[in-house]
Amino acid sequence: MRNILIVAGGVVAVAAIAAGVYFGTRPPAAGPAPTAVAATATPDKSALLAVQPNDHVLGDPNAPITLIEYASLTCPHCAHFDTEILPELKKKWIDTGKVKLVYRDFPLDQVAAKAAQIAECAAKDRYFGVIDLIFAGQRTWAAAADPIAELAKPLRIAGLGEAEIKACLANEAMSNAVISDYKSGEALGVNSTPTLIINGQLYPGARSVEELDGLFGKLVK
Numbered sequence: 001m002r003n004i005l006i007v008a009g010g011v012v013a014v015a016a017i018a019a020g021v022y023f024g025t026r027p028p029a030a031g032p033a034p035t036a037v038a039a040t041a042t043p044d045k046s047a048l049l050a051v052q053p054n055d056h057v058l059g060d061p062n063a064p065i066t067l068i069e070y071a072s073l074t075c076p077h078c079a080h081f082d083t084e085i086l087p088e089l090k091k092k093w094i095d096t097g098k099v100k101l102v103y104r105d106f107p108l109d110q111v112a113a114k115a116a117q118i119a120e121c122a123a124k125d126r127y128f129g130v131i132d133l134i135f136a137g138q139r140t141w142a143a144a145a146d147p148i149a150e151l152a153k154p155l156r157i158a159g160l161g162e163a164e165i166k167a168c169l170a171n172e173a174m175s176n177a178v179i180s181d182y183k184s185g186e187a188l189g190v191n192s193t194p195t196l197i198i199n200g201q202l203y204p205g206a207r208s209v210e211e212l213d214g215l216f217g218k219l220v221k
Helices: 010-019 043-048 076-094 110-120 124-136 147-158 162-169 172-187 209-219
Strands: 002-004 056-058 065-071 099-105 195-198 201-204
Touching: 043 172, 056 124, 065 076, 076 099, 076 124, 076 209, 099 110, 099 172, 110 124, 110 147, 110 162, 110 172, 124 147, 147 162, 195 209
Parallel strands: 065 099
Antiparallel strands: 056 099, 065 195, 195 201
């Protein structure tokens, strides 16, 4: 689990991402116990726990269980969740209409912010496919001398060539979408990735399929 270094409050942290300043990280730590977001939420926080107009949603929007994932595209634990955990959850819970996944960006460094911005430029029906491509190749592109140039290679099959990526990174609306996700996470108490919020309950850190099966099972009526 990667933890963000908070610098003089959330506004400064978000501005730093927009300005391209690298965030330091703390060493990985074991996932803490969940905390209830909804129980003490202000009206603004309560609204953020609902699906937002610009959210990316996987599964039936009317599914009774809402799983919000805050992730950074350079976070190894987030890549593990996407490639190893999510496929199992998708088969059992998302594809069966019991759970909807709301994916939100919480970039921990400049490279993750740029990668998230590029994903925002994908067609709506290709967004999750692009996220899968990014996480699947994370070990290669994130460690490259020029991560964004390396990332561009697999994204060509999703219609994101060099010209499209260049235009995307210059698109203020796409940048604002990533910053909006980050700010929503910060407002909900997110400070590390991956962080999952299940029906208002916040679960920081890596979680196993078995643990999530148990949590979802208790919520299914």
